[in-house]
Amino acid sequence: MTKTLERREKLRSDLIQAAERMIAERGLAGLKTRDLAREIGCANGAVYNLVADVDELVLRVGSRTLRRLDDALSTAETGEPSPRETLVRIAIAYCDFAAENLQLWRALFEHRMETDKALPDWSVDDQLQLFRHIYKPLAALLPKRGAEELGITARSLFSAVHGMVALGLEQRLVAVPLPALRKEIAGLVRAMIDGLITREQAASPD
Amino acid sequence: MTKTLERREKLRSDLIQAAERMIAERGLAGLKTRDLAREIGCANGAVYNLVADVDELVLRVGSRTLRRLDDALSTAETGEPSPRETLVRIAIAYCDFAAENLQLWRALFEHRMETDKALPDWSVDDQLQLFRHIYKPLAALLPKRGAEELGITARSLFSAVHGMVALGLEQRLVAVPLPALRKEIAGLVRAMIDGLITREQAASPD
DNA sequence: TGTACATCAGTGAACGCGCGTTCACTGATGTAC
DNA sequence: TGTACATCAGTGAACGCGCGTTCACTGATGTAC
Numbered sequence: 001m002t003k004t005l006e007r008r009e010k011l012r013s014d015l016i017q018a019a020e021r022m023i024a025e026r027g028l029a030g031l032k033t034r035d036l037a038r039e040i041g042c043a044n045g046a047v048y049n050l051v052a053d054v055d056e057l058v059l060r061v062g063s064r065t066l067r068r069l070d071d072a073l074s075t076a077e078t079g080e081p082s083p084r085e086t087l088v089r090i091a092i093a094y095c096d097f098a099a100e101n102l103q104l105w106r107a108l109f110e111h112r113m114e115t116d117k118a119l120p121d122w123s124v125d126d127q128l129q130l131f132r133h134i135y136k137p138l139a140a141l142l143p144k145r146g147a148e149e150l151g152i153t154a155r156s157l158f159s160a161v162h163g164m165v166a167l168g169l170e171q172r173l174v175a176v177p178l179p180a181l182r183k184e185i186a187g188l189v190r191a192m193i194d195g196l197i198t199r200e201q202a203a204s205p206d
Numbered sequence: 207m208t209k210t211l212e213r214r215e216k217l218r219s220d221l222i223q224a225a226e227r228m229i230a231e232r233g234l235a236g237l238k239t240r241d242l243a244r245e246i247g248c249a250n251g252a253v254y255n256l257v258a259d260v261d262e263l264v265l266r267v268g269s270r271t272l273r274r275l276d277d278a279l280s281t282a283e284t285g286e287p288s289p290r291e292t293l294v295r296i297a298i299a300y301c302d303f304a305a306e307n308l309q310l311w312r313a314l315f316e317h318r319m320e321t322d323k324a325l326p327d328w329s330v331d332d333q334l335q336l337f338r339h340i341y342k343p344l345a346a347l348l349p350k351r352g353a354e355e356l357g358i359t360a361r362s363l364f365s366a367v368h369g370m371v372a373l374g375l376e377q378r379l380v381a382v383p384l385p386a387l388r389k390e391i392a393g394l395v396r397a398m399i400d401g402l403i404t405r406e407q408a409a410s411p412d
Numbered sequence: 413t414g415t416a417c418a419t420c421a422g423t424g425a426a427c428g429c430g431c432g433t434t435c436a437c438t439g440a441t442g443t444a445c
Numbered sequence: 446t447g448t449a450c451a452t453c454a455g456t457g458a459a460c461g462c463g464c465g466t467t468c469a470c471t472g473a474t475g476t477a478c
Contacts, residue, residue, distance in 0.1 A: 004421075004474070033465065043423045045467075054465070152382075156370055156390045160398075163369015164362055176358075184362045187405070192366075194404055195397025210441070210454075217454095239432065249456045251434075260432070 012050040014040040020061045020104065028058065028107040058111050059123050065104045066126040072097045073133045083137035084193050090133055091161045091189045092182050098165045099178055109166075134158055141193060142200055157192065161185060218256040220246040226267045226310065234264065234313040264317050265329050271310045272332040278303045279339045289343035290399050296339055297367045297395045298388050304371045305384055315372075340364055347399060348406055363398065367391060 018039040022031050033054065037044045051057050076093035080086045098105045134154040142150065168181040176184075224245040228237050239260065243250045257263050282299035286292045304311040340360040348356065374387040382390075 008421080032463090042421095044465095045424065046422050048466070049421065152386070152390060155373075155382075156394050159370040159373040160366035160394060161369070162373065163367070164365040166372075167361075167365040167368065176361075180358070184358060188362050188366060188398060188402075191401025191405055192394060192398050193401070195399070195401035196394075198400055198404070199393070199397055214454080238430090248454095250432095251457065252455050254433070255454060 008050070011040060011042065011046075015047065015050050016057065016060050016064070019057050020064060023058075023061060023107050024101070024103050027103045028110050031058070058107065059120065061104070062108050062111065063123060063126050065101065065108060066130065068101070069094075069097050069105075070126075070129055070133075073130070077133065083140040084190070086137040087134065087141075087157070087193060088186050088189050090137075091185050094161060095165045095168075095178075095182055095185055098169060102169060131155065131158065141197060144200055153196070157189075160192065161189065164188065214256070217246060217248065217252075221253065221256050222263065222266050222270070225263050226270060229264075229267055229313050230307070230309050233309045234316050237264070264313065265326065267310070268314050268317065269329060269332050271307065271314060272336065274307070275300075275303050275311075276332075276335055276339075279336070283339065289346040290396070292343040293340065293347075293363070293399060294392050294395050296343075297391050300367060301371045301374075301384075301388055301391055304375060308375060337361065337364065347403060350406055359402070363395075366398065367395065370394065 033047050034044050072093050076089040168176045239253050240250050282295040374382045
């Protein structure tokens with residue numbers, strides 16, 4: 001019985017990895033149950049013994065992607081004492097991660113559940129974890145702000161960088177080469193932070 | 207013969223407007239040729255007399271959306287002497303436009319052609335026009351920058367604001383109320399601009 | 413250890429739905445004389 | 446103005462494709478005795 005369970009878990013893990021590979025290669029729209037089944041060596045229908053439906057599968061892959069992103073950002077933080085430059089490094093690490101995992105990263109944002117079904121908790125958690133990286137250095141830079149206010153600013157900062165990365169990697173209009181993009185991001189993040197600090201000081205000078 | 211042509215043009219324009227309404231109501235994925243045909247009172251197949259395919263239809267609607275956006279941004283500019291506050295107003299106008307035309311605005315970014323077919327020129331033009339709004343005031347604020355450099359910064363600024371609007375209206379995690387979003391955007395744009403100016407002056411002080 | 417039986421992982425054909433696009437056909441509109 | 450003919454907008458049924466999900470069935474694995 002244990003043997004059967006192990007087998008099952010193995011297959012399940014194979015399935016998720018195969019899905020990850022497939023999204024990475026062909027994008028979210030290229031994910032097909034039949035191909036997955038062939039890949040892991042089972043019948044089409046068996047997929048539904050391992051996973052409730054394709055939505056769950058996509059979320060599992062998304063969870064893995066978020067975890068790897070989390071690791072990448074953690075690495076970027078280490079050994080940088082200045083909170084300002086920490087934020088710059090994080091932003092650039094985010095950019096690099098997106099560039100290196102383009103399709104998987106896109107899948108995080110493309111995927112949308114049908115309106116009623118809510119995201120499972122573990123998926124929401126994964127996402128909130130990421131803000132921690134921004135929140136901490138930002139709190140050091142803007143000591144006068146309250147927790148809620150800081151949370152909103154962290155979110156805005158993330159959104160702004162995300163926008164630059166998203167449109168930069170899109171190559172819809174002019175293709176921006178990656179080094180130029182990184183430089184742009186670094187410049188704008190520094191500008192935003194300096195501006196935020198200046199404005200905080202101007203608002204209530206000691 | 208003229209009568210026939212007129213009729214045809216009328217129907218064609220009806221079609222595009224119906225498509226616009228349908229996207230606005232149900233999103234890009236809710237656009238169906240059969241529904242469109244019923245809406246404008248013709249047979250399913252007749253749609254293909256008016257338009258090459260659905261892709262073209264979506265681009266035509268996109269073009270209209272971009273033009274309205276352009277108008278909204280132009281309106282936001284008028285009567286504001288300070289280039290800094292002009293940029294803030296433009297950013298907020300962008301946010302408001304997106305909020306008021308949520309589905310149509312999303313359709314601009316969701317729609318992707320199959321890889322080989324390139325965007326027609328008139329569509330690319332529409333898009334480049336928009337940067338003009340940002341470019342002008344930015345040039346006034348950063349007099350030392352060259353044209354190309356300014357273009358890149360304008361693009362970055364747009365991307366950053368776009369990111370804030372996109373994730374802000376997404377409501378994927380925490381729903382940000384619109385007034386709070388506008389305030390956040392205004393704050394971050396001011397911070398970015400101030401930071402950019404400071405950094406430009408610091409780089410080569412007179 | 414061996415036999416009868418139960419369970420359930422695994423099978424793959426078929427269901428069901430959706431939908432863009434095509435095409436043989438029709439009938440109204442316009443042209444030629 | 447009237448008649449024969451040509452054109453082509455308009456029709457809507459059918460094609461074609463894709464694909465997630467279900468389901469009756471099978472056979473291997475595990476259990477009971």
